[in-house]
Each structure stands twice: as C-alpha cells, then as structure tokens.
Amino acid sequence: MSTTARLPHWDMSVVFPGLDSPEFEQGLSQILGDIKELSVLFDKDQIGATPTPPTLDNEFVQNFEWLVDRYNAVLNQVRTMSVYIGCFVNTNSQDNLAQARYSEFQRGLIQLSQLGIRFTAWVGSLDVEALITASSVAREHAYPLRTAREQAQHLMSPTEENLASELNASGGSAWSRLHGNICSQLSVALEVDGETRDYPMSAIRNMAYSEDRDLRRRAYEAELDAWKRNAVPLAAALNSIKNEVNVISRRRNWETPLAASLFDNSIDRETLNAMFAAAHASFPDFRRYLRTKAQLLGVEKLAWYDLSAPVAKESKVWEFDEAASFIVEQFGSYSQRLSDYAARAFRENWIDAEPRSGKRDGAYCAGLRADESRILANFKPAFGGMSTLAHELGHGYHNMNMAGRTPLQRMHPMTLAETASIFCETIVRHAALSQVEASEQIALLEASLQSSCQVVVDITSRFLFEQGVFEKRQQRELSVDELNELMLDSQRQTYGDGLDEATLHPYMWAVKGHYYSTGRSYYNYPYMFGLLFGLGLYARYQRQPEEFKQSYDDLLSSTGMASAAELAQRFGINIRSEDFWRSSLDIIRQDIDLFEHLARS
Template sequence: MTQTQTLPHWDMSVVYPSLTSTEFIQGYTRLTQSITELSELFDTYKIQEHPALTLDEKLVQIFERVLTRFNAVLDEEKTLTTYVLCFITTNSQDDVAQARLSELQQWQVKLATLSTRFTAWIGSLDVEYLIKHSQAAQEHAYILLHAKTQATHLMSPQEEMLATELNVSNGAAWSKLHSNISSQIKVPFTRDGQTQELPMSVIRNLASDPDRDIRRRAYEAELAGWKQVAVPLAAAMNSIKGEVNTLMERRRWDSALDSALFNNSIDQQTLAAMLSAAREAYPDLRRYLHLKARRLGLSRLAWYDLFAPLEVDEKEWDFAEARRFIVKQFGSYSERLASFADRAFQEQWIDAEPRPGKSGGAFCISLRADESRILANYKPSFDAVSTLAHELGHGYHNLNLAHRTALQQTLPMTLAETASIFCETIIRQAVLRNANKQEQIAILEASLQDACQIVVDISSRFLFEQRVFEKRKQRELSVEELNTIMLDAQRETYGDGLDQTQLHPYMWAVKGHYYSTYDSYYNYPYMFGLLFGTGLYAQYQQDPETFKRGYDDLLSSTGLADAATLAARFGIDLRSEDFWRSSLNIIRKNVDRFEELLNEK
C-alpha cells in the first residue's frame, strides 16, 4: 500500500451524517430560523444608527440581550459554513456542496447586513457608559471600541445593505471562480515515459522533487497551466480590486491598506518598522539562496530550485511517524499541547491526502466549540511535518479561544499566526537537537526556505498588491501587466538571489488570498506572524515557566486587544525596528550556521 493510500481524510460525520441527511437539513433550517429571529429582534429594538440615542438601564438590558443572541447565531453560522466548506475544499467538483454553499451565502448576506447594523448602532452609543454599566460590555470592550471607530467608515444603511447583497454576485462570486478554476486545473506531465493529467496541487508539489529536470518541467507545466486560465483570473482580480477601491473611497478610508491595518489591529508605524527591518534582511536571505545554489552545484537558483531538497537521501517521514514525533515534542512544552495534538489525530480532524479537486496548500479552520479541521497535502518530508505542526498550532489557538464568544474569537490575521509559528519552532528545534550534520543542513534549509518565503516572497506579494490597487484606480489591468508587476516585485525583493529570467509571473494567479474583498493585503500578516512568533519563542527560551503562565491567556485574548497592547505583556514594542531586527537576527544566525555546516569538510 502506498503512502498516498494510507493518508487520512477528515471525519465530518460527527457534525452531520452527510450534506443530504435529515440532520443537516434540520441544522440548516435552524440556522435560517435563527437569522430570521435575530433580524426580527433587531427590528423590534431598532438596532441601527440612532444619533440621538441616550443610554439608560433599559437600553443596557437591550444591548445585553442583542449581544447574547448575536453571538449565538454567529456560532451556529460558523459551524454550518465550515461543515460545507470542508466538502468543497476537498472536492471542488462536489455539486451538492457547491449548491448548499450557494444557498447558505444568501443567509450570510442577511447576517452580514445585521452585523453592519450592529456596528452602526454601537457607533451611536456612549460606549464608555456602556462598558461602565454592563459586565457583558466590559468583556467585549475592545470589540465595541473597535466597532465605534469602524462605524465612522460606514456608508448609509441602504448603501451598506446594497454592497453586502451585491457581494454575492460580485466579489464573492469572483473569489469562488478563482477557487473552482485553480482547484480543477489539470496539467499534462510526462514522467518515466508516461504522460498523465495531474492536478495543479500535485504539479506544484513536484517543486520539491530531487531531480532538477522534473522540477524544471513541472515549473514549465505549471506556468502553462496558469496561462490557460489567466484571462478569467485576471478578470476576477480586476473586479475584486476595483470593488474594494470603490468601497474604500465610499467608506472614507484613505486606501485599502489603511482599512486592512485597522482590521488587523496594527498601525502604519508598526508596519513601517517591520517592513524596514525586513528590507535590511534581504542581503542575508539572498546569501542563503547563494549558499543553496552552491550546494546544488548551480551558479544561481531558478524559481523552480527554491524548494529543491539539498540531500537526495533526506530522511523520509511517513505520516504515522510524523504523528508520533509531533505529539511527543509538543509534550516537551506542555501536556495540554500534546493532548490536543493527539486528539486531533485520533478524532480524524486532518485531511492529508493530495487528490484531484482538493485545494492546494494547507490550512486550519475552526469548526465548533474547541474542534478544528486541518487540510494538508502531505508528502513524506520534514517540510510536511513542519507544516502539519504549524496547522496544529492554529488548532491549539482555536482551543484557547473556545470559551470566548463568537465576537471575541474574531482575531486579526496579524495575531492568527502566533501559535502556529510557535508550534512549528518547537518541532524544528527538537529535530535539530538530535540531528547529524546532513540532517541539520536539511532542517536549517527547510527553516530558511520558509523564512525566505515569508520575508522575501511575502514582500514581493505586498508590493504587487499595493501597485495593483493603485493602478486599478485608473483602469483594468491585462494579464501581461499583472505578470509584469509581479516580476518587477520579485526582482526587487529576490535581487541577485535568483536567476532573473526564471521567476514566476503568475504568482498573482496562484494565491487565493488576493481574491477576497474582505482580506485585502493578506501578505504582511504572515511576516508579522513569523517574526512575532519567533520573538515569543526566544522569550520562552529565556524564561520557560514565566512564559508558560502567560502564553495560553495571550492566545485566548487575541480578539480582546490590539497587537501592540498584547505584545506589551511580554515587554515587546512592536513600533520599534529593534524588535523586528531581533527576530530577524535569529534568522541571520541560522544563515550563519547553515554556511558553517556547508563549509565543514
């Protein structure tokens, strides 16, 4: 039996037996009734903007009733939506799941409209009075203050309702098109004399094949695949960025970036400090790329060499071994973390097999209470083990948020990577402790590979998105223009670290995060997460017991304060370049160690 055949699929039957079951239909009906009743509650209490509204004891009671019910409905919606998405992300050709999602989206529009009404209502209230006189408001203080500011950027109620309703057939529809097209691409590829039509996720996995000719041909096949679908994906990109630009202007944001920073609970000063420190680190990460090229016997890496393994005989990690190792090493931090990981494996929360129609990459999504679901496209390598640990870290974060309300669980992307980077680091450090020289080289290379992606490649994607947003204000952009902007951004960031003639012009088509009206500028939060998580791990090493006493509470509080306030609990100043440099210095030391190992005889 092959490795692929033994990889697990996640178990969704614990929620509902199937998408066509009586239980699912009943759950769907309950949700629609709950949203209808919530809408009636909002109408009864006139939950919308009221400039002359005066707070008193009766209004405080109304607020608490509305807040409690709103949180409950959001919980219901999350579970049902996640359940449906789990079928689509593992098989985008599942017509039943696609139909259920389409039906569900109509109700999500109604819920989004109610959310906007709630924000406008909070904007009308004396929030300080509310926090002082209501325990529930105190527990949601940050969310309420955040909503009060957000209310100043709302259009009129009628315009907001129209924008929400139209999003189903505009931004969300274009996003769905990207997801469906990208997951269903099949590319002809010849190997061992046989030509097969391979899913794009499998083709992209060949980027880590030890045979350079296979990597090169897979890269060429991938580019050809994206070229075939570039016109509709460019239309999706143009439509989404155009919609966001229009809405940002109407909502009185200076730019999409300003809105994204607000939603991610950081400010321009924090972003500028982080990006400045990242630019300083480019030469060190390019040095890593030169070292890798030398090790591979190349004058310079091509794009298709970025994920090349250095050692053909690198240790293979089958899934069962990865499971044992992760649980054991998580236990070196805490029994709670180890028990969580063991439960995720035992209860089949993980879907690990790459297959046609399945989304590429990896992610973790909260399902219900303290349960998550993890999608991976596992291959028997340490990189895949590291990715699995990373996604389990997200699940552990969800575990610590489980006792919070739905609104309190809404965390910014900047803080969403905190536990995942921490867990990934635990695994890497554990492997390095017992590794021989060749294994150390492979592990450090995997770590630096990730760091290069998150610091250098993420920077290129940030530059790309920034420029597309700006140019889209004037007109739509062609496929060739999108390719050129992407290549220019890659040249600026990778510099001489890569062969400038062998880059990836279609990276804008690859990354699904570009195709969302709600998650503009998804790029920099990943860099934030890596460097913030790395800095936290350094603090853990300095004083493990003190760190442990505050860490789980930090994770449970990521929806209750801005990033700077939470970081200050550990003595971190996010607006100072020094903090970001200190995290990047850890990466620099890894480059130094990597170089030492390569130079040893």
C-alpha cells in the same frame, strides 16, 4: 509499510451525517430561521445608526445584554455550518451538492453580514464608555465594542451597506469562488518516468520539491503554461475584486485599502513601516542563503524552480503516522496540554491530508465548534510535510484556547492568527535539528530557511505587487501582461541577485488565492508579522520558560480582546520599534550562518 497510500480524510459526520441527510436539512433550516429571527429582533429594537444616543438605563442595559447573547449564539451556529460546508467544497470543488448547499447558505450569510453592519453602526451611536461602566457584558466585550465604535465612522449609509453586501455575492465573492474552482480543477499534462498523464495543479507544484532538477524545470514550465491558458478569467477576477475593494474603501472614507487593512489587522502604519524596514535590511542575508543553496545544488544561480529543491537527501522519510507521533511527543516538551490537544486531533480525524484532484492546494485550519478544528493539508512524507502539520495544529491550539470566548471576543486579526502556529512549528523544528546528524541538519535547516524566505522575501514581493495593482486599478483594468510585469518587478526588487532573473514566476498573482478576497485585502503581510512575532515570543520562552508558560495560553485566548501592541507589551515587546523586528530576524540570520557553515563543511 508506507502510510502515504492511506492518508486520512477528516471526519465531518460528528456534525451531520452528510450534506444530503435530514439532520443537515434541519440544521440549515434552523440556522437560516435563527438569522431571520435575529433580523426581526434588530428591527424591533431599531438596531442601527441612531442620531440621538439612547438613555443607558437599566432597561436598555438588559436589552443590550440579551441582544449580544443572542447575536453571539447565532454567530456560533453560523461558524460551524460555514466550516462544515466549506470542508466539502474545499476537498472537492466538483461536488455539485456542496456547491449548491454553499450557495443556499450564502443567502443567510448575506443577511447576517447586513445585521453585523447594523450592529456596528448601532454601537457607533452609543456612549460606549458609559455602557462598559454600566454593563458586565459590555465590559467583557470592551475591545470589540471600542473597535466597532471606530469602525462605525467608516460605514456607508445603511442602504448602501445593504446593497454592497447583496451585490458582493455576485461580485467579489463570486469572482473569488471562480478563482478557487478554476485552480482546484486545473489539470496539467506532464511526462514522469516515461509516462505522460494529467496531474492536478497541487501535484505539479509539489514537484518543486523533487531532487530531479529536470523534472522541477519541466513541472515549472508546464505550470506556467497552464496559468497562461487560464490567465484571462483569473485576470478578470483579480481586476474585479480589486476595483470593488477600491470603490468600497473610498465610499467608507478610508484613505486607501491599506488603511482599512491596517485597522482590520489591529496595527498602525508605524508598526508596518518598522517591520518592512527590518525585512528590507535582511534581504542581503536571504540572498546569501540563496547563493549558498545554489552552490550546494551545483548551479551558478538559483532558478525559481530551485527554491524548494532539497539540498541534501533526507535519509529520514517522515510518513504521516510517524510525523504525528513526533509532533505529539515534541509538543509535550512544552506542555502536556499542547501534546494532549495534538493527540486528540489525530485520534479524532480532524485532518484531511491526502492530495487529490478537486482539492484545494496548500493548507489551513478552521475552527469548527467549541475547541474543535479541522485541518486541510496536502501531505508529503518529508520534514516539510510534518512541519506544515505542526504549523496548522498550532492554529487549532489557538482555537482551543479561545473556546471559552464568545464569537465577538474571538474575532482576532490576521496579524495575531499566526502566533501559535509559528510557535508550534518552531518547537518541532528545533527538536528535529537536535536529533539528527550534521549531514541531515542541513536538509532540515534549509527547509526552515526556505519557509522563512517565503514569508519575509516573497511576501514583501506580494505586498509590493498588491500595492501596485490597487494604485493602477483606480485608473483602469490591467491586462495579463501588465499583471505579469508587476509581479516580475516585485520579485526583482526583493529576490535581487539571489535568483536567476530569467526564471522568475510571472503568474504568482494567479497562484495565490490570498489576492482574491474582498474581505481581506493585503492578506499577505500578516504572515510576516506572525512569523517574526512568533519567533520573538519563542526567544522569550527560551529565556524564561516557566514565566512564559504562565502567560502564553492567556495571550492566545485574548487575541480578540486587545490590540496587537497591547498584547505584545505583556511580554515587553514594542512592535513599533524596528529593533524588535530586527531581533526576530536575527534568529533567522543565525540559521543562515549555520547553514553556510554546514555547507562549507
């Protein structure tokens, strides 16, 4: 019996019975009150930039440790509440109560954001190294304190920072919510099997995986038409967000938004340049993969709507329950701890897997509380659907390993956020490839290469696009046509002759929510870092499995406590060297070689 008709929804009742429950009302009131109390404490202790560094005597150290403990406690509460409300908004953007609760909670988030800026400015005024020597709590938070000290050099005046955070609620954050609400509520009319009906955008985009090329083409054309009809407000949102980021970055004395992004992601320009140089060198190999896929599909050149097309019929249909069992079993080939974690996630209903109207597209994992996460997916009964589950469970495993850390210690960069997800996804892929016949291997291998192509080739195009938007937005707003042309030019530079230039996707800037964030500019390149760093770690695991296992979980627990370069060095990796990135891409090249061999066979 197919399980796709009864895909699970996540269980949020373990936190509160519902958004309309007295328990939720009490919890929200408690958190908002705790934020206000923290603000009073900050005022009392004059937390903020101070012209004269305070004397680090015993009284100061005790007050510092108590304040950090209280600040961490509030951050823990806020994380749970934020994820709880977000789970309702993200699975039903038409839930007016959830939207209202989010708006109500946002008042507290603004105040907490302002306190965070004051805390950073205060740390920047201290002799951090002397404090680390004098305080055990400071030593435990050495990396976040040193990072805050550096970040403090890029803060505006307290008045400007407060104003910026208050205006963001009706500025960048509001534009971001507008994008999310429009996209989650988009309805697209399409004829399928002789019947015309409205489909949510997530379902239309899932048709890119269909075996029927005509259906893929018509879904692609219907999708483009839907984006075209909604392009004006989405372009307004993108223009407004990028202008806000430009202004704030300039006011904070960052050379560019990219410079701020590199700092936030715990890497330097040398590392980024090395990674992109290796990526560009791999484009001929990815184009070779795309040409091979075109041959298997019997077309002269791939169209955009062929990128996700299956090259061979998967004889195996991965229903949700079967996918869950396979993941639990294969995670066990690495460690019982990883397997037990995945089993718990499925058993306790941490996953919302059903695609439906009002639910946001794609997939993500969010840490809810302690070692517990919530995973949003739009599951399809194929290897790709299972692979996505394994990937998001990897994020959850990462969260579990950080459960013993404080919120300040858990604030890890996006570059390291993909470390466990890529690792877990690779475990499942290798296991699946080893258990099927050669005729089935090509389908699974292609699904993996399809994902790698997205993360290396397409993400490079997204980086080029975003870089172009930031530069041009310094002069004026960009029209829909200009955004489209920037997107197309970025795709031409990266996909090259691997795709039919007449069927690229000009509205990918509207599709990807990653562009619509004021807090995380250049959201895309960390995914490439994560893929290639994760593959590099997996290669080391294959060479020295037992030695690797002794250090890996500690690495995951420490991703907010050292720079990416320092953590990589624990495994003998130099991320500033193009050679490392090429070695990770060599793993993908080997898959492309095997794909070509299987295609010829």
